[in-house]
Amino acid sequence: MTCQHIENILKNLKEKDYDAYLLNQFTNIAYISNYFPTSFAFCIIKDDPIIFTSKMDMEIAKNNSSIDIIEFESFSKLNEILKEENISKIAVEPSLPINLYEKFNNDFDLSIETFINNERMIKSKDEINKITKATKIAQNSFKELNILLNKSKTESELAYELGRIMRNNGAESESFDTIIATGSNSSLPHSTPENKSLGEPILIDWGAKYMGYCSDNTRTIVYTEKEHEIFDIVLESHNKAIKSIKPGVKCLDIDKIARDIISEYGYEKNFIHSTGHSLGLDIHEAPNFSIKDDTILEKNMVLTVEPGIYLEGNFGVRIEDTIHVQNKGKIIGDLEHIIN
Numbered sequence: 001m002t003c004q005h006i007e008n009i010l011k012n013l014k015e016k017d018y019d020a021y022l023l024n025q026f027t028n029i030a031y032i033s034n035y036f037p038t039s040f041a042f043c044i045i046k047d048d049p050i051i052f053t054s055k056m057d058m059e060i061a062k063n064n065s066s067i068d069i070i071e072f073e074s075f076s077k078l079n080e081i082l083k084e085e086n087i088s089k090i091a092v093e094p095s096l097p098i099n100l101y102e103k104f105n106n107d108f109d110l111s112i113e114t115f116i117n118n119e120r121m122i123k124s125k126d127e128i129n130k131i132t133k134a135t136k137i138a139q140n141s142f143k144e145l146n147i148l149l150n151k152s153k154t155e156s157e158l159a160y161e162l163g164r165i166m167r168n169n170g171a172e173s174e175s176f177d178t179i180i181a182t183g184s185n186s187s188l189p190h191s192t193p194e195n196k197s198l199g200e201p202i203l204i205d206w207g208a209k210y211m212g213y214c215s216d217n218t219r220t221i222v223y224t225e226k227e228h229e230i231f232d233i234v235l236e237s238h239n240k241a242i243k244s245i246k247p248g249v250k251c252l253d254i255d256k257i258a259r260d261i262i263s264e265y266g267y268e269k270n271f272i273h274s275t276g277h278s279l280g281l282d283i284h285e286a287p288n289f290s291i292k293d294d295t296i297l298e299k300n301m302v303l304t305v306e307p308g309i310y311l312e313g314n315f316g317v318r319i320e321d322t323i324h325v326q327n328k329g330k331i332i333g334d335l336e337h338i339i340n
Contacts, residue, residue, distance in 0.1 A: 010047070013045070013091065018091045020091070021116070023042070023045065032116075033051060035060070038060065041053040042072065051068070052072040053069060055072075089108070094113075123300050131215060133170075145162050147202060155180045155182060155193035158180050172210065173209045201220055213281060214282070218319060220317045234307050240257055254289045274290035276304040302325070
């Protein structure tokens with residue numbers, strides 16, 4: 001039986017008079033079929049959906065995919081098969097690389113559509129359970145690491161150690177490369193851990209992946225009076241944004257609430273990223289708590305809230321939690337906000 005996700009996308013295709021929808025991104029294919037490619041693959045959503053995959057992936061695809069599988073031979077052969085089915089007008093996912101777009105563009109009428117992105121915005125009960133489990137693994141691992149008792153180790157050593165503990169506790173991998181940024185490095189939102197002893201403050205951004213689903217948290221350990229001052233502003237922004245989350249509110253309004261708090265204290269130029277993002281099979285998904293995203297929140301969306309203030313060359317503070325949209329925003333996990 002065709003899964004509900006495919007049925008929804010088929011309705012989208014019919015409404016816009018498309019013959020098929022082309023997916024290439026691994027997580028999109030996994031979302032639709034339960035098969036996670038390891039090499040490359042193309043999923044064609046139509047009345048009888050099909051996945052073309054590499055020879056290397058045929059066994060794993062046959063064992064896992066809920067959609068029929070064909071071995072990919074060549075683009076010309078793939079295009080020939082599609083033409084034989086009278087497919088001419090194809091919607092493509094927004095993430096399709098331009099070099100692959102060009103492989104199809106000469107033979108078909110292509111248009112970019114966000115059908116798959118929109119479908120992935122609302123999480124099922126199973127998806128939320130997996131994100132919650134990933135968060136629990138990550139948070140328990142962070143407590144086990146006890147960074148304050150390991151200040152003699154380097155940023156790199158602690159980032160590696162946290163990844164090891166998460167795997168020991170049931171994670172299949174990290175959601176992304178762990179960030180441990182200390183001293184002036186903490187003013188870089190995406191700092192890379194260095195082979196140097198820990199400075200102050202200590203910013204940790206980490207996540208675990210469980211059964212394909214990601215978690216994401218950030219904590220900052222502060223020391224000086226100025227660091228505590230910035231921490232309190234960021235925490236106020238974080239808390240008020242979460243308190244404002246509920247179905248029917250636009251994402252950009254949540255971003256504004258968080259940003260206005262920081263602006264009131266004169267640090268608007270030091271909040272240099274969006275307030276948050278959705279997550280799931282990917283660490284960054286749609287929608288986003290950003291100044292331009294007017295998506296209306298719905299129940300069972302899952303997004304992060306992560307305001308930050310970054311004082312260039314000095315230090316930065318970011319606090320991040322993952323929120324399940326119910327009748328109001330509910331924080332996933334139970335990790336305390338850290339103040340040293």
